[in-house]
Amino acid sequence: MEKILITDVGLAPSENVIKSLNKSLIKEEIIGVARNPLHLITSKAQTKRHIPYEYVLGKDYKKSFLRILEKEKPGLAVIMNDKEILEISKFRDDINALGTKLYIPRHGVIEKCTDKFESYKIWQAEGIKVPKTMIINDISDLKKALSNLGDKEGKVWLRATVGAGGRGALPTSNYEFAKNWIDTYKGWGTFTVSELLQSTKTVTWLSIWYEGELVVAQTRKRNSWGFRNRNLSGVTGVTEVGETYSNEHVNRIAIDTIFAIDKKPHGIYGVDMTYDQNDIPNPTEINMRLFTTCYFFTEAGLNMPEIYKDIILYQKFPILEKKINPLPDGLLWIRDMDREPLLTTEEEIHKLIQ
Template sequence: MERILVTGAGGIGGVNFVRALRASKEEFFIAGTDFNRHYLQFPALDVRINSPRHSDPNFIKLIKETVVKNKISFVHPSPTSEAQVISQNKKSINAKTLLPEPEIIAQDKLVVQKKLSENNISVAKTKTIGSSSDIDEAFGSFGKGPVWIRAKKGAGGNLSLLCDNVEEAKNWINLWVEKKKANFDDFMLQQYLVGKNLAWDSFWYEGKL
């Protein structure tokens, strides 16, 4: 029986991954970590471990200890923030990760958007800002609203809001800047694409789908 550790197991990606494993005819031992102890109740895990955030030095220590204690053979980090930290330490983790080098893991949505565009893949029109005065011009470049305001980095719709006009956009961005939760250049404005939301997951290994 394969013994798997899923980090960020309580998030949407982690829950879906665990469900996919449980839907298989093969049986798995699945341990899961998450910094939110309540989210840990969502996936069907054999072992639940409340972990520190990925930015805490004790995060990797806990992962290593969990791998040894539960005889884990494969570590699947769900959020990209944890994938990057685990990739940086993968040589010292006594289990497979199948992760690329940390610099390949793109957490910045703007970087991903540019890479897709360079490879002739259609993407939503995107603008960046550096100050409050840039918001008018950036918002106006889309014509009429609504326009997505979102943080370049982060998961779960981090700092995202669909704004109908430039006043809403300014209020939203200025709110988080004043709270010192973000800087102006942490935000980007993106074209709103009308229609149903679609999510697509793919599995890649050594550059091949």
């Protein structure tokens, strides 16, 4: 039996990958790696390995990670943390030498995607519609950005260039508030200010590519953010209600966004887009990992984690009637804390209120 190592287990993204893999036709042993022992104990991985806090992305991380690979000998490592993808990519040759495969983009591509300002500059140069953005190195940059990029109310979008889950995101028109916010994050030089988009209307285009060829892509609208009332920006990175969706304009923008960064895509590319005031989707970032709601697609009939690992471990590609948006539109995935998510439709919901 093949083995698959998955990082950051015990958290929703990785656990939903594990649940998807457990539904695949060919089963593998899942080795879960985490830095928090509480996450390990709650994980559904069959085998669990701990990397101490002080090792994570520190000087001993490479040695610790390779030691686990030497002991467990997995055929594939699935990395579920953006910063960890960047770090592991640096010693991918050592990983491959141990017989473990990675299915990730080239290192230079990963560097561009993990820095939101770098990817923004590439998209802007390629003529892709993106919100005007400035890197904030000092207070003069902040004042200039607030003056030049504000909407009718003077509001801009402030966020960290690296990180997920809406890290550091804040809509504001207040200079003192913005300055204190950046101070709190120690974010001078690593925060940007952008034009404010319609942050309530977003789509994600999750895709798998192999040596420049698209294998499959599925679009999901985000109808609402979970726990949005617990966050100043209302953006948490937690989808409360997702909906399958297809739109040719979104498809074209997503593909152009990916090719602007990588002429030969290989691995996972999840393009996040937010609509602007003219109802045009603007790319905001590309993630190179499976999303939390990949299990939504699995339950709906599209098991992307299975497709992903079957390609690398067994050279088995899916047979699909449609490569782009094979799932029907209008499927809803409703999530909340401490209960199983639910797959349903608007029609089923309306039956309850008629």
